Amino acid sequence: GENVEQHPSTLSVQEGDSAVIKCTYSDSASNYFPWYKQELGKRPQLIIDIRSNVGEKKDQRIAVTLNKTAKHFSLHITETQPEDSAVYFCAAFSPGGGADGLTFGKGTHLIIQP
Amino acid sequence: NAGVTQTPKFRILKIGQSMTLQCTQDMNHNYMYWYRQDPGMGLKLIYYSVGAGITDKGEVPNGYNVSRSTTEDFPLRLELAAPSQTSVYFCASTTHARSEQFFGPGTRLTVL
Numbered sequence: 015g016e017n018v019e020q021h022p023s024t025l026s027v028q029e030g031d032s033a034v035i036k037c038t039y040s041d042s043a044s045n046y047f048p049w050y051k052q053e054l055g056k057r058p059q060l061i062i063d064i065r066s067n068v069g070e071k072k073d074q075r076i077a078v079t080l081n082k083t084a085k086h087f088s089l090h091i092t093e094t095q096p097e098d099s100a101v102y103f104c105a106a107f108s109p110g111g112g113a114d115g116l117t118f119g120k121g122t123h124l125i126i127q128p
Numbered sequence: 129n130a131g132v133t134q135t136p137k138f139r140i141l142k143i144g145q146s147m148t149l150q151c152t153q154d155m156n157h158n159y160m161y162w163y164r165q166d167p168g169m170g171l172k173l174i175y176y177s178v179g180a181g182i183t184d185k186g187e188v189p190n191g192y193n194v195s196r197s198t199t200e201d202f203p204l205r206l207e208l209a210a211p212s213q214t215s216v217y218f219c220a221s222t223t224h225a226r227s228e229q230f231f232g233p234g235t236r237l238t239v240l
Binding site for chain 2: 109
């Protein structure tokens with residue numbers, strides 16, 4: 015099955031700086047890569063996703079890049095703000111896995127220092 | 129639309145007790161999922177369903193059961209609760225496996 019590794023597990027950045035979270039996946043057939051944000055005590059919510067026919071996608075201060083050859087994808091947050099503090103999960107969807115083909119990484123705790 | 133709702137929000141069980149975690153969605157989604165999230169860990173899939181009357185095991189199904197008699201409801205049953213089942217449980221739904229999953233607010237369960 016698919017295996018998703020996420021790094022780092024904790025990331026502390028100064029407010030206004032950029033943050034980058036990286037994920038690697040094992041199944042070269044994986045074709046959908048969502049990112050979820052989970053604030054403390056809240057439910058995970060999708061913030062951005064990318065499909066395998068696209069190399070980069072941007073939404074305001076958030077961007078995701080995908081390198082299919084290297085089998086890794088990254089979340090980039092620019093001009094970080096206090097409200098960006100949360101746990102971020104990457105995931106990869108493997109078609110061979112069927113309806114349960116989405117595999118999550120273990121999460122990155124992003125801390126924005128004032 | 130209420131989206132995905134879960135009850136109860138919190139529950140404390142004694143070892144050996146049973147309970148049902150309720151999950152309802154009003155978005156007419158066929159796909160529904162149950163995850164557990166242990167402290168500092170990611171989401172582990174317990175069970176999932178691709179439509180009414182169809183359920184299947186995920187990564188960590190032992191100690192749990194599910195049913196899907198309607199499109200809207202996907203209850204999770206815990207039989208003979210054990211301390212290892214202390215966790216936060218999230219229900220999610222989506223239109224398709226390769227689409228955004230919408231999560232419920234979660235149920236925080238403690239087994240003592």
